[in-house]
Amino acid sequence: GDSVTQMEGPVTLSEEAFLTINCTYTATGYPSLFWYVQYPGEGLQLLLKATKADDKGSNKGFEATYRKETTSFHLEKGSVQVSDSAVYFCALSAFLKAAGNKLTFGGGTRVLVKP
């Protein structure tokens, strides 16, 4: 079945540091890929998405490129802020007529940015 693997946290960084969170996937067909962010005590917010190979999703300084050859969708940000402290989830949606388009999530990576 479909699966998503992302690096375990916590990842602790200083403000203005470079952030990378690795994400790899296994899926049938051609999935769409997503990054969601969960701030403490809140629901999941869509951060960015990519729907086909070589697409780059970007939002709020975060970027991720859909790499079909390495089945990866790594999240990057050039200069993190304290407000980026959260849990980040990589997810895929592989639409199958018989199975809808559920999201399959990775385990989440907690990021802590210190001033």
Next chain:
Amino acid sequence: DSGVTQTPKHLITATGQRVTLRCSPRSGDLSVYWYQQSLDQGLQFLIQYYNGEERAKGNILERFSAQQFPDLHSELNLSSLELGDSALYFCASSVADGGSYEQYFGPGTRLTVT
């Protein structure tokens, strides 16, 4: 604010009881999804409805059921509750039924079974 609303925000109940969680999707969204988030299982897909019809089932226990009403709001019913059912339950919605459509999540209902 995603536009997806969930009630109640918190629910505390005893083992063996039954509860109902409610979700209103974003205006215009036809698909509703339910997910469970727990420390040991992570985020797990439970069930999807599209325009009132069940579309897909995931790791949903037989004690759990859901439905989507004509006004597109959805309810998740959890019965014969066990301690292990304590979790955060999220509802999400999307405009249609396709893999490229992003899902927007509500704030969740935190269920505590004592």
